[in-house]
Amino acid sequence: MNRKRCIPTGGLIALTILLLLVSCQGKGPGAKDAAEEEETLFAVNVTRAVQGQLFDYLEVNGDVVAQSSVDIYADTSGKLFRLNVTVGDYVHKDQVIAEVDPSRPGQTFAVSPVKSPISGTITRVPSDIGALISTTVPVATVSKVDSLEIKTGVAERYIARIRKGQEALVELEAYPRQRFTSFVSEVSPVGDPVTRTMAVTLAFREQDRRIKAGMFAKAKIIIESRQKVVKIPAECMIQRQKGSIIFVVTDDSRVEAREIVPGILIDQKLEVVEGLRAGETVVIRGQTLLEDQAKVRIIDEVPGLEEADSIL
Numbered sequence: 001m002n003r004k005r006c007i008p009t010g011g012l013i014a015l016t017i018l019l020l021l022v023s024c025q026g027k028g029p030g031a032k033d034a035a036e037e038e039e040t041l042f043a044v045n046v047t048r049a050v051q052g053q054l055f056d057y058l059e060v061n062g063d064v065v066a067q068s069s070v071d072i073y074a075d076t077s078g079k080l081f082r083l084n085v086t087v088g089d090y091v092h093k094d095q096v097i098a099e100v101d102p103s104r105p106g107q108t109f110a111v112s113p114v115k116s117p118i119s120g121t122i123t124r125v126p127s128d129i130g131a132l133i134s135t136t137v138p139v140a141t142v143s144k145v146d147s148l149e150i151k152t153g154v155a156e157r158y159i160a161r162i163r164k165g166q167e168a169l170v171e172l173e174a175y176p177r178q179r180f181t182s183f184v185s186e187v188s189p190v191g192d193p194v195t196r197t198m199a200v201t202l203a204f205r206e207q208d209r210r211i212k213a214g215m216f217a218k219a220k221i222i223i224e225s226r227q228k229v230v231k232i233p234a235e236c237m238i239q240r241q242k243g244s245i246i247f248v249v250t251d252d253s254r255v256e257a258r259e260i261v262p263g264i265l266i267d268q269k270l271e272v273v274e275g276l277r278a279g280e281t282v283v284i285r286g287q288t289l290l291e292d293q294a295k296v297r298i299i300d301e302v303p304g305l306e307e308a309d310s311i312l
Contacts, residue, residue: 041297046284050232050304051307053307054225058154064172064215065213066116070140072115074112074134081101082130090231091121091142093119097139097142120143151198156191161224170218180204185202228272228276254294
């Protein structure tokens with residue numbers, strides 16, 4: 001005969017309490033809840049915002065030319081009988097540079113002198129002795145090469161920002177590591193309907209014998225100079241739906257997402273008009289995945305921009 005074993009009611013209650021105690025064992029005050037997620041730590045590089053100078057400029061190309069250049073013509077037509085100059089010779093005003101023989105078959109005339117109308121350097125001699133010369137073809141060109149300037153063109157959409165007296169830095173291919181100072185001396189009042197550009201002339205601050213007419217020049221015209229602006233590398237800024245955002249590192253190793261008002265952006269240097277103070281630490285790399293109040297670990301600090309701006 002089988003007998004069923006019965007557990008008294010009091011024993012059943014004690015067993016239940018024991019199982020509950022076992023299941024709760026190990027869950028003390030310092031234990032981490034399995035549902036609690038560990039906070040993500042983002043590795044970033046930072047830099048500091050700087051207050052200083054910032055230039056905005058327009059880069060143009062042009063040719064070095066003489067300020068004064070004159071073509072020399074003969075008074076009569078005929079053969080070029082004598083040529084007294086070559087390219088590079090210096091001549092004085094009214095100096096005879098050539099002679100033209102106006103004689104015809106059966107008619108002999110005295111040679112006609114060709115005189116230079118100004119003092120300067122011969123920069124062009126297009127004809128050879130014996131060539132037929134007319135009164136509409138220049139015998140030579142004389143220029144004042146001791147006074148040089150740069151002729152260039154500026155697209156009409158920028159011409160409103162160009163005015164006389166603006167500083168410009170010039171680079172010549174012959175001297176790639178040197179800069180020559182110049183300024184805007186003339187802005188044409190009319191535009192070219194074909195190229196849609198306006199002629200602009202740059203005059204050198206100091207004449208340098210190394211500079212020759214005909215050289216190719218690159219110039220940076222400073223169209224705006226700002227002082228005491230807050231500036232950072234342009235890569236600090238990212239675009240979000242809210243607008244232009246930077247991330248500023250706070251004292252508790254978190255970041256604050258700030259919407260800024262950007263100003264001049266030139267050569268990867270950005271002016272911050274509103275939203276940032278000089279001296280604050282800004283994330284420059286690693287900000288793509290960041291959100292406001294994210295925890296960060298600084299890997300490296302990139303030197304800030306120089307206070308004095310340079311466009312060299």
